[in-house]
Amino acid sequence: MSRRGGGFAGVFALGIALVALLGFGGGVEPLLAQAADDPLGRSGGLGRPYLFVFLAYAIGWLLIFGWVISIFRRLRGVEARMASVEAEHEGGPDAAR
Amino acid sequence: MTTTRTGFWGPLLAVAGVGLALFQLWLVWFWVPTEAVQGIIQRIYYIHVPSAWVAFFAFGIVALASIVYLWLGDDRADHLAVAAAEGGIIFTTIVLTTGPLWGKVAWGTYWTWEARLTLTLLLWFIYLGYFMVRNAAPTPEKGRRWAAVVGIAGAVNIPLIHMSVYWFRSLHPLPVVAKPEGPTAPPEMVQTLLLGFLAFTLLFLGLMMLRAGVHRIEHRLRLREVAP
Numbered sequence: 241m242s243r244r245g246g247g248f249a250g251v252f253a254l255g256i257a258l259v260a261l262l263g264f265g266g267g268v269e270p271l272l273a274q275a276a277d278d279p280l281g282r283s284g285g286l287g288r289p290y291l292f293v294f295l296a297y298a299i300g301w302l303l304i305f306g307w308v309i310s311i312f313r314r315l316r317g318v319e320a321r322m323a324s325v326e327a328e329h330e331g332g333p334d335a336a337r
Numbered sequence: 338m339t340t341t342r343t344g345f346w347g348p349l350l351a352v353a354g355v356g357l358a359l360f361q362l363w364l365v366w367f368w369v370p371t372e373a374v375q376g377i378i379q380r381i382y383y384i385h386v387p388s389a390w391v392a393f394f395a396f397g398i399v400a401l402a403s404i405v406y407l408w409l410g411d412d413r414a415d416h417l418a419v420a421a422a423e424g425g426i427i428f429t430t431i432v433l434t435t436g437p438l439w440g441k442v443a444w445g446t447y448w449t450w451e452a453r454l455t456l457t458l459l460l461w462f463i464y465l466g467y468f469m470v471r472n473a474a475p476t477p478e479k480g481r482r483w484a485a486v487v488g489i490a491g492a493v494n495i496p497l498i499h500m501s502v503y504w505f506r507s508l509h510p511l512p513v514v515a516k517p518e519g520p521t522a523p524p525e526m527v528q529t530l531l532l533g534f535l536a537f538t539l540l541f542l543g544l545m546m547l548r549a550g551v552h553r554i555e556h557r558l559r560l561r562e563v564a565p
Contacts, residue, residue: 289378296381296435
């Protein structure tokens with residue numbers, strides 16, 4: 241991935257870590273309290289509804305992140321091709337090799 | 338430098354979108370009240386509905402850009418259509434994966450062949466077809482034109498998806514925010530949802546601009562390689 245692509249991914253990962261830190265800084269008690277009152281949960285701990293909510297957000301963000309990665313991979317490929325074309329332009333076919 | 342070639346606004350909007358989306362994520366998990374009937378599973382709403390909006394918005398852009406491309410033959414419209422179609426597929430995939438997870442807990446089944454779900458799946462296939470037609474055409478020029486036709490035809494499905502819950506008996510709930518008499522959900526839920534709309538729209542617009550920029554450079558390189 242290009243340096244800029246890596247930077248974007250870094251900001252993204254830092255953001256996720258920040259949300260986790262802010263959210264879970266006070267422990268998981270707020271989540272357990274919500275789960276205990278859940279009308280469709282009917283299970284101990286965080287239960288299936290929480291697992292499915294977590295899965296939904298994880299899948300969503302993974303798909304978006306995958307799109308980001310695919311864009312930056314294409315960008316990297318394009319930059320390599322451009323560098324090759326520019327080198328060819330400046331120094332003839334031998335310079336590009 | 339990369340951003341000078343693909344444009345400055347794309348990365349800026351995408352980063353703003355990510356920031357807002359992360360804040361919305363925090364609101365969803367730790368701030369918004371739990372819905373009384375469905376409980377915790379209803380929190381999928383805050384990713385499901387904004388993703389559906391962005392998917393429709395994206396395919397609307399595909400249709401408009403495709404009309405411009407067929408009418409004026411402007412390559413910039415084609416770059417925009419490709420980028421929007423790619424984003425539309427991503428966000429429709431999110432809708433089609435988050436919905437069944439919600440449905441399994443709320444309805445007891447991952448999938449049912451009711452109108453809205455079926456039409457949304459059809460939309461996904463239509464825009465998958467957009468790329469297949471593009472790549473399968475005998476020449477790139479024909480591929481762009483055929484794909485533009487698919488892009489325009491596919492957008493007809495969007496109002497059908499929106500109206501299907503009114504026209505057919507459906508398991509899928511009716512809108513609780515986007516309705517003429519105003520939202521009936523609690524303000525915290527509406528605010529979290531609206532923030533999701535804003536965040537996902539900015540994120541999509543940023544990534545779409547970035548992707549369109551990359552497509553524009555790829556196109557120019559291809560032209561240069563064919564006719565140096």
